[in-house]
Amino acid sequence: MCRSAGLKAVYGTTAEATGDATAVSCTSVAPRAVTPVVLICSDRAVLQTFAEHLWSTDSSTTGSSSIVVDLGEMSDDPRGAELALAGTKADGVFVCRSTLCLDHPDLKSMAHAxxxxxxxxxxxxxxxxxKRCEQATKYTVVVGDGRVEEDYAKAELSRLVAFxxxxxxxxxxxxxxxxxxxxFxxxxxxxxxxxxxxxxxLTEGVDAMELRVDLLADNEDPYTVLRQLSxxxxxxxxxxxxFTIRSKGQCGAFPDDPxxxxxxxxxxxxxxxxxxDVEANWPMSYREGLIREAGENYPGAVLVGSYHVVGRKTTEEQAKELFMECYHDGAVDGVKVVTTAFEPEDSIRVHAAAKSLALPxxxxxxxxxxxxKLSRVLNKRFTPVTHENLPFVAAPGQMSSKEIMHHRAELGLCPPRSFFLFGSPISASPSPxxxxxxFRSTGLPHEYFLCExxxxxxxxxxxSRPDFGGASVTxxxxxxxxxxxxxxxxxxxxIGAVNTVVVGTDPETGARRLRGDNTDWLGILRPVKARLEASSGWEQGRGGVALVVGAGGAAMGALFAMQRLGLEVVVYNRTPSKAEELAGRFGGAAVSALDAETLEKACGAAAVDVVVSTIPAAAEFTLPDYLLESKPVVFDAAYKPALTSLLAQAKEAQCPYVQGADMLVEQGLEQFQLWTxxxxxxxxxxxxVFAKVDRI
Structure with a gap:
């Protein structure tokens, strides 16, 4: 490694950007920002367990090109050998076996940059x-006695990279x-x-786990708390x-010491x-400091301002004031107010206060x-619950998620609904x-049927059914x-096509309204974008060319998706008039053949970045070999068989590809979210889905 480059090599800087010619020879960087990972630990075996996951994962995990870094060569310390890399290859990963590395000036600034x-x-x-590691790093994972399972290392690092x-x-x-x-x-x-x-x-029927730090036996030492979290x-x-530290004055057990x-x-x-969880009863200086720290260094964290009124009556006006206090002038992502109920009307009152404010x-x-308890049944979002296997409830009146969903169904707050797939032929569809x-996983009392x-x-x-909840359309x-x-x-x-029907309510009359939507394009865009970014360092807005094969409803969704990615679109179909119609609608070009000369005439290049096929697998469509030389992302919307002729060709040519079942999953996830x-x-x-369709 080039010693003078220091951490510049890890950041993926180039001679053009830095004026340092040595940086070029130190890196092999795709044309996008490198996101390396720095791991610091005093145990070589622990480092290897964690780092090997990143080394063995493609660059989409760390967002970096392969960069070999030896901290020993970076240090002027005569004991630099102790800083040797815990392995022979790193994908943008520092692994440090000694805290000596913390003295290196480049690494000291790492936590901020x-x-x-x-x-x-x-x-x-x-x-x-x-203490020194706390100052030099941004994240901490407590490994404890050093015995680390490979699955845990992989899951925790993947989670932290994403976070x-x-x-x-x-x-x-x-x-x-x-x-x-x-x-939760x-x-x-x-x-x-x-x-x-x-x-x-304990995980069934819940979406998150609340770590009540105040209820732990040892709740003041951060490393002990983080080991419990692990x-x-x-x-x-x-x-x-x-992550909740509930103080004694807020119906918790932690000392009232801000x-x-x-x-x-x-x-x-x-x-x-x-x-x-951010308790809103403390002086604003404490709260603002934590909120600022989260915004600057941990923006992915969801902040919920909270306030508990214990043992005294709360009027609706007082409840409004508490919600506004928790809101922190919009600096948090959610608000939580808990009052004490002396009569059933108190449960109505706390919700009336929140609704009248209409906070965003x-x-x-x-x-x-x-x-x-009624307040918990009425609470629509992110309700704290208990479980029969817990030693005691965290708050008086807590119920299980099953109890709450049972009462909501009885009161008509979440009645059973019927959902459908409209189309033909659909008997083999994995959608149900x-x-x-x-629905089962989330405890919702709904069911999805085929309507062929x-x-x-x-x-x-x-x-027209009174229990109609929504539909997929093919x-x-x-x-x-x-x-x-x-x-x-x-x-x-x-797009000119609907694949999703959503039931809504007219805000003025309360009458039911049916809204048509299309999620097919997201089912195409999301996996294609991920493959583009992972394989070539592509960034949205950089441009490129997408070839869409077919001219039906799925092709329209594909063209819309490619346009949203900022790609120029070219349409190929066996019926030229249909291709021309679609191309005209989406501002693209139509081609009647896929030879290099025709394609270059249509889009100015005899190469494409993405190929999306929307025609049946039975057509056994394949591409001219020259189109695969540039390694485009190849997407086939057909999912049976999983390995279509086109995908087999793409695999053979070592092109990144997306199978049709990925689209089915992505568009289905979006449908589920629109409905629920x-x-x-x-x-x-x-x-x-993949229990019925082979994953390739």
Whole structure:
């Protein structure tokens, strides 16, 4: 490695950018920002377990090109050999076996300039080591005694890489993560290590785990708390974690000491906790400091301002004031106000206060005591719950998610709905398995059915059912359904086809309205974009060419998706007039043949960046070999068979590819979210599809 380049090599700078010619010879960098990972640990075996995951993963994990870095060559310390790389190859990964590296000036500044610097803390680390690593890194993972399972290392690093890259969550994302009929489990164990057999049983029906730091036996030492967090993540399937330090005055057990509370809360950020509870009863200086720290260094964390009123009556006006206090002038992502219920009307009052404010963030409105249980049934979003296997409830009046969903169904707040797939032929579709897996996983009382037939009257009958909840639409009805709808989305109108029907309510009359939408284009755009970024360092807005094969409804979705990626579009179809019609509609070019001369005449180049085929697998379509020389992303919308002729050709040519089942999953996840207004359970829905379709 070029010694003078220092950390510049890791950041992927070039001679043009830095004026340092040595930097070029130190890197092999794709034309995008490199995102390396810095791991610091005093144990070589632990480093190897964590780092080997990154070394063996393609560049989409770390976002970097392969860069070999030897910290020993970077250090002027005569003991530089002790800083040797724990391995022979790194994909943008620093691994440091000694805290000597912390004295290197480049590494000292890393915590402020780098998105992912991780200290892998051990029980054997002395106080000085812990302090210096805290100053030099942004994240901490407590490994404990050094025994690390490979699966844990892989999962935790992947999670931290993704978390460190997340921008501030958009209101739409928060609305899904804290969506309707979502729950988090308030854990009340003092020591998770004593209950590892029970922890996996607690995940059913909940969307996140609340680490109640104040209820831990040892809750003031940050490394002990983070070790408990590590145990929790390992045994609960890496569900998101809500990091909560509930003080005694707020119905908790932690000392009423804001200095200790907010110092410890910062360790929740260092651990990459997905949701942070921010008590709003403390002086604003403490709260603003934590909120600022999150915004500057951990923007992906969701912040929820909270306030608990214990043992006294709260008027509606007072509740409004508390919600506004929790809102922090819009600096947080959600608000939570908990009052004490002395009569059933108190449960109504806390929700009336929140609704009258109409804040642009999700709210949680609850009441303590058994009398306040109604408030938990009425609370639509991100409700804290308990479980029968917990030693005690975290707050008076808490219920399980099953109890709450049962009462919501009885009260008509979440009645069972019927969802359908309209089309023909559809008997082999995995969609019922996918969506029913999603409903089961989230505890929703709905069911998804096939509604097969070519006569639009079949759709009209299903749409008129009082329990109709929504529908997927496929051939031949993507245009036939339009006259049966009240409105269509911008995407559906632009594409000219509907694949999703969503039930809404007229805000003025309360009447039911049917809205047509299209999620096919997202099912194409998302996996194609991911492959482009991973394989070539492509960035949106850089341009390029996409070839779309076919001229049906799926082709229109593909053209819309490629336009959204900023790509020039070329349409090829066996019926030239149809290709020309689509090309004209989406501002592209039509070709009647795929020879190099014809393609170059149409788009100025005899090469493409993306190929999207929307024709049936039975057509056995393949590309001219020359088109694969530039390694385009090849997408085939057909999913049976999984390995189509086109995908087999792409694999043989070592092109990045997307199989049709990936599109089915992505568009299905979006449909689920439109219907339910909550985050779709990807793992369960994807698993249901690939139980029926081979993954290639």
């Amino acid at each position: 780098h998105p992912l610097t991780v200290h892998l803390a051990l029980d054997t680390d002395d106080t000085d080591t812990l 460190s890259r997340k921008p501030k969550p958009s209101p739409a994302d928060v609305a899904l993560d804290m969506g309707k009929n979502t729950f 489990l308030s854990l009340t164990f003092e020591d998770f290590s004593l209950h590892t057999d029970l922890l996996p049983t 145990i929790l993540r390992r045994h609960t399937g890496y569900l998101p974690v809500v 200095e200790k509370i907010f110092r410890l809360a910062r360790w929740g950020l260092r651990a990459g906790c997905e949701v942070m 963030v999700p709210y949680i409105g609850l009441c303590l005591t058994e009398t306040g 398995d996918m969506h029913n897996a999603g 037939g070519e006569d639009p009257a079949i759709m009209a009958e299903a749409l 051939i031949p009805h993507k245009q036939n359904v339009l006259p049966l709808l009240d409105e269509v989305s911008e995407a559906a109108e632009a 207004e909550r985050r779709a359970p990807r793992e369960e829905m994807e698993g249901a």
